[in-house]
Amino acid sequence: MASPQGSRAPLEFGGPLGAAVLMLLLPATMFHLLLVARSGPARLLGPPPYLPGPEVLWSPEMLLLWFTWLGLQAALYLLPAGKVAEGQELKDKSRLRYPINGNPIYDFFLGRELNPRIWSFDFKYFCELRPGLIGWVLINLALLMQEAELRGSPSLAMWLVNGFQLLYVGDALWHEEAVLTTMDITHDGFGFMLAFGDLAWVPFTYSLQAQFLLHHPQPLGLPMASVICLINAVGYYIFRGANSQKSIFRKNPSDPRVAGLETIPTATGRQLLVSGWWGMVRHPNYLGDLIMALAWSLPCGVSHLLPYFYLLYFTALLVHREARDEQQCLRKYGLAWHEYCRRVPYRILPYVY
Numbered sequence: 001m002a003s004p005q006g007s008r009a010p011l012e013f014g015g016p017l018g019a020a021v022l023m024l025l026l027p028a029t030m031f032h033l034l035l036v037a038r039s040g041p042a043r044l045l046g047p048p049p050y051l052p053g054p055e056v057l058w059s060p061e062m063l064l065l066w067f068t069w070l071g072l073q074a075a076l077y078l079l080p081a082g083k084v085a086e087g088q089e090l091k092d093k094s095r096l097r098y099p100i101n102g103n104p105i106y107d108f109f110l111g112r113e114l115n116p117r118i119w120s121f122d123f124k125y126f127c128e129l130r131p132g133l134i135g136w137v138l139i140n141l142a143l144l145m146q147e148a149e150l151r152g153s154p155s156l157a158m159w160l161v162n163g164f165q166l167l168y169v170g171d172a173l174w175h176e177e178a179v180l181t182t183m184d185i186t187h188d189g190f191g192f193m194l195a196f197g198d199l200a201w202v203p204f205t206y207s208l209q210a211q212f213l214l215h216h217p218q219p220l221g222l223p224m225a226s227v228i229c230l231i232n233a234v235g236y237y238i239f240r241g242a243n244s245q246k247s248i249f250r251k252n253p254s255d256p257r258v259a260g261l262e263t264i265p266t267a268t269g270r271q272l273l274v275s276g277w278w279g280m281v282r283h284p285n286y287l288g289d290l291i292m293a294l295a296w297s298l299p300c301g302v303s304h305l306l307p308y309f310y311l312l313y314f315t316a317l318l319v320h321r322e323a324r325d326e327q328q329c330l331r332k333y334g335l336a337w338h339e340y341c342r343r344v345p346y347r348i349l350p351y352v353y
């Protein structure tokens with residue numbers, strides 16, 4: 001093939017003749033070595049002791065075994081587990097990505113592919129918001145209707161749980177673009193954790209309060225219901241305020257809604273907010289989310305721990321997630337992150353944690 005400059009690149013392996021010889025010589029050498037190794041004298045430079053007949057060299061079972069082996073390896077290769085490494089730069093300046101052997105259990109859990117796609121269909125992005133999150137609301141609604149069938153009308157507690165969670169899911173879908181900057185999309189692969197989490201864990205365990213209420217009706221008066229609504233409203237206000245403030249700031253730091261906020265410069269050129277919601281604690285959005293989680297459990301009364309499972313699990317998840325995010329921010333921002341931690345010492349709950 002002509003090089004871009006027009007001169008021909010030198011041919012390797014002796015050109016076409018050398019290539020043809022090698023294609024005969026290499027298989028012949030391999031056979032020779034194997035046959036000689038089985039013979040008594042095992043002489044490398046002698047002729048092979050005998051040439052086996054075609055019935056020894058060919059059998060359909062062997063062919064099947066060979067394809068099974070290749071198929072198994074191909075399936076393992078395609079398994080979304082393990083690290084993905086970038087190859088060397090190609091002539092067209094692009095780089096191909098290759099799956100690398102890793103720890104299969106760990107890699108299967110966390111996922112090897114960061115953004116698995118078929119054409120423009122992005123599996124992780126699709127699963128993050130749509131089937132599981134909307135499925136959660138549909139399960140809640142089905143439970144509400146079942147309660148209406150069972151008891152004549154849905155209980156106030158069931159209305160609250162449905163309303164609060166519908167608001168949460170509606171908010172996530174309304175701000176769908178915000179998911180693009182979350183850790184799930186930018187950092188975590190699409191492995192068991194996200195696939196199972198999005199498609200099974202979210203719809204079936206997040207609807208636990210509604211499941212509980214269907215089988216364990218709880219009396220709830222209007223004054224208590226109002227207090228719970230207020231708690232949910234406070235949580236939502238903090239959650240939405242913090243998330244929107246960061247998202248506006250990341251899109252355009254000179255937007256008038258965030259331009260007056262105090263910031264810390266970092267070596268990457270990005271800045272960190274150090275006043276407003278992000279000056280109160282280092283993860284105000286988690287705080288708002290946890291307050292809402294409390295409001296979703298309270299309509300279920302205090303007779304059982306089960307409806308509080310979400311609050312407990314979510315506290316553990318966010319404490320762990322916060323620690324992972326801090327590690328990543330420390331790697332990204334170094335000294336500037338230390339300075340941020342000094343200025344904003346609490347992680348999630350002011351004066352406590």
Ligand code: NDP
Pocket residue numbers: 181182183184239243246250270271272273274278282283285286289321325328329340
């Ligand atoms: P966050 O939205 O909290 O984003 C963290 C990133 O924000 C950091 O990596 C950093 O990235 C940036 N950042 C941190 N501090 C500052 C600062 N002071 N100024 C400017 N930028 C800063 O990440 P999550 O993905 O964890 O959470 C998103 C939302 O999803 C939250 O509200 C959370 O509660 C919710 N969530 C809900 C779950 C559920 O199951 N219901 C599960 C997980 C999360 P960079 O600097 O690169 O922009």
